[in-house]
Amino acid sequence: MLALRSLLYMTGWALNTVLCAFACIIAIPLPYTIRYAVISYWCWFAVSWLRLTCGVRSRVIGRENLPKQAAVVMSKHQSAWETMALQQLLPLTAWVVKRELLWIPFFGWGLWSLKPIALNRSNRMEATRQLIEQGRERLAAGAWIVIFPEGTRVAAGKRGKYKSGGARVACGAGVPVVPVAVNSGEFWPRNSFLKHAGEITLSVGPAISTVGKSPDQVTREVEAWIETEMARISGVGPCWPADRQPADVHGPVAA
Known part of the structure; x- marks a missing residue:
């Protein structure tokens, strides 16, 4: 039954992705807000269909911590779920993604229409320059910058190396950073x-000010809050690693 439910979800997800990708391509000559509405619908459908077919519900805590003005969001990344959920949570987003994602048929086309900051990670210096320049432009236009500081999806119970790119954008633009913790990998590994x-x-933390701080200092504060919060919300899902109990990660984080 688990496999059948998952198959039903992926079938609906794939069909919706193809339809929305074509809609975005057709809407290219039209205002950006129309393409954004299409992608927002795609995210809403994906999250709602997941709840209906697989019984994966969600709750958001700390919503009141979101600033009124656009900021940089640095989030834990365990599955595809948060890429859709954050799109719903924030009013206008600009995602920081690896360039290769834009090459994926249909999904990448829809992503491209959202004007993401697509980085070529093979050239680190150029990627950093692009991130800071385009990040500043997107923030000035009122878009929230969403970045996964660990760079890729990290399995439940694991911890990646936090990078300072998001903090560099925030410090350069003089905007706060909003840390986000999410335990999606325990349900969608x-x-x-x-x-x-x-x-x-999905837990939204208090905004972290960047005034008078270096990017490395801000990144350390983000990491400390996310990993401490992960220790609090983790270990409740069916896919928590069998060889690691929650207590195994609580100690080092608290220390």
Whole structure:
């Protein structure tokens, strides 16, 4: 039954992706707001269809911590779920993604229409320059910058190396950073076809000021809050690693 539910979800997700990608391509000559509305619908459908077919519910805590003005969001990344959920949570977003994602048929085309900051990671210096320049432009236009500081999806119970790119954008633009913790990998594991029923928790932390701080200092504050919050919300899903109990990660984080 788990496999059948997951298959039903992916079938609906794929059909919706193709339709929305074509809609975005057709809407290219039209105002950007129309393409953005199409992608927002795609995210709403994906999250709602996941709840209906696989029983994956969600809750958001700390919504009141979001500033009124556009800021940089630095989020934990465990599955594809948060890429859709954050799109729904924030009023206008500009995603920081690796350039190769734009090459994926249909999905990449729709992503491209959202004007993401697509980085060529093979050239680190150029990628950093592009991130700071385009990030500043997007923030000035009122778009929230969303970046995963660990660079890729990290399995539940694991911890990646936090990079300072998002903090550099925020410090350069003089805007705060909003840390986000999410335990989605316990229900939709990285690179897994199966989706397990349960309730994902997405926690929005208090905005971290960048005034008078270096990017490295801001990144350390982001990491400390996210990993401490992960220790609090983790270990409740069916896909928590069998060889690691929550207590195994609580100690080092608290220390």
